[in-house]
Amino acid sequence: MSAPEDVLVAPAAPVAPAVPVEQQHQPAQPVQSAAEVQPEPAPQAVPAETVVPEPVAVAMAPAGPVLVPEPEAAQPEAPAEPAEAPVQAPADEATAQELPEPVEAQQVVVVTPEPEAQAAPVEAAPEHRAPVQASPVVEPVAQPEPVVQPEQVAQPEQEQPVEPAQAVAVAEGQEAVVAREPAVAQPEQVAAELTPEPVQPEPVAEEPVEPAEPVAEETAGEAAPEQEPAPTPEPAVAETEPEAAPAIAPDAEDGTGPEVIETPELLPEPQAQAPAGEAPAEAAQQFEETPQRVEAEQQPVTAAQPEESAEPLEAAELAEQPAATPPAPGYDDAEREAVLRVMRERRDIRNGFRSDPIPHEVLLRVLEAAHTAPSVGHSQPWDFVVIRSAETRRSMHELAQSQRDAYAKSLPKGRAKQFKELKIEAILDTPVNIVVTADPTRGGRHTLGRHTQPQMAPYSSALAVENLWLAARAEGLGVGWVSFFDEREMVRALGLPEHLEVVAYLCVGYVDEFPEEPELMQAGWSKRRPLSWVVHEETYGRRALPGAEPHDLLQETISAIRPLDAKALGEAWERQKRMTKPAGALGMLEIISAQLSGLSRMCPPPIPEPAAVAIFAGDHGVHAQGVTAWPQEVTAQMVANFLGGGAVCNAFAAQVGAEVCVVDVGVATDLPATPGLLPRKVRPGTADFTTGPALTREEVLAAIEVGIETARDLVAAGNKALLTGEMGIANTTASAALICVYTGIDAAEVTGRGTGINDEMHARKVDVVRRALDLHQPDPADPIGVLAAVGGLEHAAMAGFLLGGASLRTPVILDGVSAGAAALVARAIAPEALAACIAGHRSAEPGHVAALNKLGLRPLVDLDLRLGEGTGALLALLIVQSAARAMHEVATFDSAGVTEK
Ligand SMILES: Cc1cc2nc3c(=O)[nH]c(=O)nc-3n(C[C@H](O)[C@H](O)[C@H](O)COP(=O)(O)O)c2cc1C
Structure with missing residues (x-):
């Protein structure tokens, strides 16, 4: 043969x-x-x-x-x-x-x-x-x-x-x-x-395709985010002092409604928020509504059905159960594509920042997105410290620089050479820096879900960062996460309460363009791991993308x-x-x-x-x-x-x-x-x-x-x-x-x-x-x-x-x-x-x-x-x-x- x-x-x-x-x-x-x-x-x-x-x-x-x-x-x-x-x-x-x-x-x-x-x-x-x-x-x-x-x-x-x-x-x-x-x-x-x-038996071509990449290719041209002109800052808005607005209608008179903290939200004037001013208004709306009550009102009558079964149903059996009502609808194609696009096109940016100021309402939308993140026991452990002062940024830059030097010294020569060429922060190049903290004590001693896992507090704040990052991308704002800090040193330098943890230091600003790939990938520092390496079915090691047969690592390698x-x-x-x-x-x-x-x-x-x-x-x-x-x-x-x-x-x-x-x-x-x-x-x-x-x-x-x-x-x-x-x-x-x-x-x-x-x-x-x-x-x-x-x-x-x-x-x-x-x-x-x-x-x-x-x-x-x-x-x-x-x-x-x- x-x-x-x-x-x-x-x-x-x-x-x-x-x-x-x-x-x-x-x-x-x-x-x-x-x-x-x-x-x-x-x-x-x-x-x-x-x-x-x-x-x-x-x-x-x-x-x-x-x-x-x-x-x-x-x-x-x-x-x-x-x-x-x-x-x-x-x-x-x-x-x-x-x-x-x-x-x-x-x-x-x-x-x-x-x-x-x-x-x-x-x-x-x-x-x-x-x-x-x-x-x-x-x-x-x-x-x-x-x-x-x-x-x-x-x-x-x-x-x-x-x-x-x-x-x-x-x-x-x-x-x-x-x-x-x-x-x-x-x-x-x-x-x-x-x-x-x-x-x-399927040939390679029939392998389920990792969704993100092909989509990225398809849409890269049409997205062309980098060609969008940077939004024109609106100085008038930026300088408008936000007025106190009672955004939250007191509710729950009977004491059973949703617990809304009746602090007047300091939202900018609605008219200052056009065209996207709905976001804050929407947020306020959410506070006014009573999610529990809405849910209760809309509760499908079939909710009791599973209880009839004495034994919990196996997944396969569940799949066979005829659905009494259709599931809650997802987004339509265009909306879904927009959501996926922002995730795909979010980038960590260090190069090409512009000095254009960020209008208040834009930053507000971004922070609101961050603030809607999930959190352990709904403890919302984050705080956002918005820094604009050149002096503070300079001192942060110095701290980062000394950590950069220490890291460079720790690298093997082959890596150090590569690292020298990398930009790892844009603290001085961006008009706004945001410190995201986590308060490990917020929510009290009995915060649900944090009992055995105290790290859930900073995890929650990290999710707020991701929300912020995505919302910023949608606004055409670049974000660069800097972690070259000694956390305690930073807490002291910023005068933060000692009990806070610093989760992220973010450099935010308008950019010339959003690269299609992570900058580290472009620099040859790292490669993207295929999705199929990381999806396991039922047990770790049984790697399979949904719909595909599990494959054996050795077989796949050969x-x-x-x-x-x-x-x-x-x-x-x-x-x-x-x-x-x-x-x-x-x-x-x-x-x-x-x-x-x-x-x-x-x-x-x-x-x-x-x-x-x-x-x-x-x-x-x-x-x-x-x-x-x-x-x-x-x-x-x-x-x-x-x-x-x-x-x-x-x-x-x-x-x-x-x-x-x-x-x-x-x-x-x-x-x-x-x-x-x-x-x-x-x-x-x-x-x-x-x-x-x-x-x-x-x-x-x-x-x-x-x-x-x-x-x-x-x-x-x-x-x-x-x-x-x-x-x-x-x-x-x-x-x-x-x-x-x-x-x-x-x-x-x-x-x-x-x-x-x-x-x-x-x-x-x-x-x-x-x-x-x-x-x-x-x-x-x-x-x-x-x-x-x-x-x-x-x-x-x-x-x-x-x-x-x-x-x-x-x-x-x-x-x-x-x-x-x-x-x-x-x-x-x-x-x-x-x-x-x-x-x-x-x-x-x-x-x-x-x-x-x-x-x-x-x-x-x-x-x-x-x-x-x-x-x-x-x-x-x-x-x-x-x-x-x-x-x-x-x-x-x-x-x-x-x-x-
Ligand atoms: C927790 C965390 C810390 C990071 N710290 C830094 C950093 O200090 N400096 C830097 O240049 N990038 C930092 N990044 C950005 C990553 O390098 C970047 O997310 C990664 O290369 C993937 O690129 P992408 O975000 O453009 O997809 C950090 C990202 C995360 C999630």
């Missing part, structure tokens, strides 16, 4: 092979398959067993795969013609900041092909293959089976499970590219695991993974040919930048900055077998060290400006809540896999989801590169076992010394791996089962992280041996995920070499590191960023007027 639209990338290095400092012999699996299909030298195999060399010797040996290229060998043959028609439409650049709306969970059969050599798949039409072939990266190494085989799911029984002969062939070093042929081993088994819900885009790849090769340097002179960097282009579907590709390393931490039951010299509690202690900033990964992350985030996916002990720690414990450590499975399949899936969600969060937060890291005492034992399963290499060859163990302990470790494999006989075609048998929680999470990154077309820089093991599992789940992977470094652990060979990934850094924590990936980040930056900044022969060869 073949999938003609898919082409594999073999990022076979055209550069000189790595020259390891010390090596013993070649691994069982040289990446020879690429040689079958490409004229360029295949990536040089690295030794399977590498004796941990003396660090000093390493430091003295400058040879490295990337740093010492041989340009002659590296002339990338760019395609004769750039690819013209990508199979997959490039992402709409205008909406590039939006995360892709995931496709409906499809019938994904997790296949376990045997992709050989480098397998960064390329999405390409058949006609593109020729140019793609000509490049050193894009090698049409056979046609991989598509990951999604709907018919396989529809008729799993018709699938002919492939004999594991291929795995044997692999183990024997007979890898052939065609081994990717239908290695659809036991699809039904994996599908059953991964597709708990009935599969959804469905979104695509090969590299051939058009962008072609453009990258073309550009590299025209850059002012000899063709191929950037060696492996050219391959990386082409991969980044194909991944992002953009040429030049986005510079992968900011970046974040996610350190997945977990413990291992196999620790009990004496496979490491370190006590298990060191995992938790090192997590504390990462969070305290004292580990090697922190130093390296600081050097390259990356964020460090630590994910507790399975540390044995409870960890205190700390900034930077994501508490996502699936279970406190795995079970000892020498006596039983390490994990249940459900736990594996939960840990994979942790990884996917971590990738989603980091990408939505604006990160453009993800780095894997891990911490788990004894996890090299699990890594070795996983690598054995996926390479077929003997445990003695892939089991390393981890954190440093003596011969006796090493022999025991090898024996432990062997025994576990004998006990479980893990089937490589069942990646979930493999992880359940001998994996670790951090391996599963890293596999998910990698799949998540790939599904979001974001590069994932892999760290050491555990990341390599996780990548093997991820590849077994979705082979095309490798398109997003970059091997950061080559660890001194022999298993890592075997894993990289199997993955066909060439490491960028080769310094005999064996630490984990993401350290090798962090070192490689700069190389990856340099590769992308060169594509942006290096002049072309034509632009620089340099004569070509």
Whole structure:
């Protein structure tokens, strides 16, 4: 079987092979398959067993795969013609900041092909293959089976499970590219695991569309709010002193009516409010009416009906009940559209404010809207302090400025650079600032609904802010929320009563225009999360938009993974040919930048900055077998060290400006809540896999989801590169076992010394791996089962992280041996995920070499590191960023007027 639209990338290095400092012999699996299909030298195999060399010797040996290229060998043959028609439409650049709306969970059969050599798949039409072939990266190494085989799911029984002969062939070093042929081993088994819900046959196009976005597109043109002239201020009105007006007619003479506070509303003269002066009048009207009485009068007679049923009706039964009366009407289409439009077009504004004054009646309408917000126990805990004085605004500006500086100092360099360009307040640029407070005592001691949740008071005030914000938008007023304040400092500076909380500081004024997208999105600071990520049906995790079948996070993720885009790849090769340097002179960097282009579907590709390393931490039951010299509690202690900033990964992350985030996916002990720690414990450590499975399949899936969600969060937060890291005492034992399963290499060859163990302990470790494999006989075609048998929680999470990154077309820089093991599992789940992977470094652990060979990934850094924590990936980040930056900044022969060869 073949999938003609898919082409594999073999990022076979055209550069000189790595020259390891010390090596013993070649691994069982040289990446020879690429040689079958490409004229360029295949990536040089690295030794399977590498004796941990003396660090000093390493430091003295400058040879490295990337740093010492041989340009002659590296002339990338760019395609004769750039690819013209990508199979997959490039992402709409205008909406590039939006995360892709995931496709409906499809019938994904997790296949376990045997992709050989480098397998960064390329999405390409058949006609593109020729140019793609000509490049050193894009090698049409056979046609991989598509990951999604709907018919396989529809008729799993018709699938002919492939004999594991291929795995044997692999183990024997007979890898052939065609081994990717239908290695659809036991699809039904994996599908059953991964597709708990009935599969959804609808094509992607039929997925319910998130309503807000399409509507925004449709109406963007007609709305054109920015073209509306700013309302002409009415100075006469603005200067009119509002007169006291008894707006509220006393009511409830019998004492049973609505309790209206009989304070005369200080409303402006009605005539001063035209044309929209009805709003205050309406508000007054509301006070005059007695909502309870009106309700009572209009009470439908059928209200008693449900009481007849002794048992509460189930939702489905309720739905079947014939409605006695029609429900209260909603708004008509135009009115509804106006409501939705104001929500869609509300923006937080910091730029482009005008100095036009805001007429009193306009501000009054806005404040009235705020004042109609819902509140806990109807406590209405807000106050609005309207500030116009330049002096007060200046002092507020100073306070905000000092908080801005403090925040900037706390940021990783990659983020700080971005932040420097951002405007985060417009205190001095706006004629009106409004402080919105919450009084946590308002409503008295027994405020309904606040009994156990004191935070409901500030929440209520936040709702008032939203009302204000929307009403302001409808008036053509921009609002910018500033939270760069020390609240207590502000309370003092403004002379507010000490018992008040400050909920919001708002800058309000007329603006030149309302941007269509959040300013932070436009600046690349963040991306919009799709609605489908956040809507769950019945239970958390059963994600489904109304009317759609619940989908499984892993299925959804796999469905979104695509090969590299051939058009962008072609453009990258073309550009590299025209850059002012000899063709191929950037060696492996050219391959990386082409991969980044194909991944992002953009040429030049986005510079992968900011970046974040996610350190997945977990413990291992196999620790009990004496496979490491370190006590298990060191995992938790090192997590504390990462969070305290004292580990090697922190130093390296600081050097390259990356964020460090630590994910507790399975540390044995409870960890205190700390900034930077994501508490996502699936279970406190795995079970000892020498006596039983390490994990249940459900736990594996939960840990994979942790990884996917971590990738989603980091990408939505604006990160453009993800780095894997891990911490788990004894996890090299699990890594070795996983690598054995996926390479077929003997445990003695892939089991390393981890954190440093003596011969006796090493022999025991090898024996432990062997025994576990004998006990479980893990089937490589069942990646979930493999992880359940001998994996670790951090391996599963890293596999998910990698799949998540790939599904979001974001590069994932892999760290050491555990990341390599996780990548093997991820590849077994979705082979095309490798398109997003970059091997950061080559660890001194022999298993890592075997894993990289199997993955066909060439490491960028080769310094005999064996630490984990993401350290090798962090070192490689700069190389990856340099590769992308060169594509942006290096002049072309034509632009620089340099004569070509
Ligand atoms: C509670 C809250 C605090 C905010 N604080 C700030 C702030 O201090 N500075 C800033 O520039 N934007 C601030 N914002 C605005 C957000 O950045 C903005 O709402 C977000 O980027 C989405 O953009 P949009 O409001 O235009 O949709 C705040 C928003 C909220 C809801």
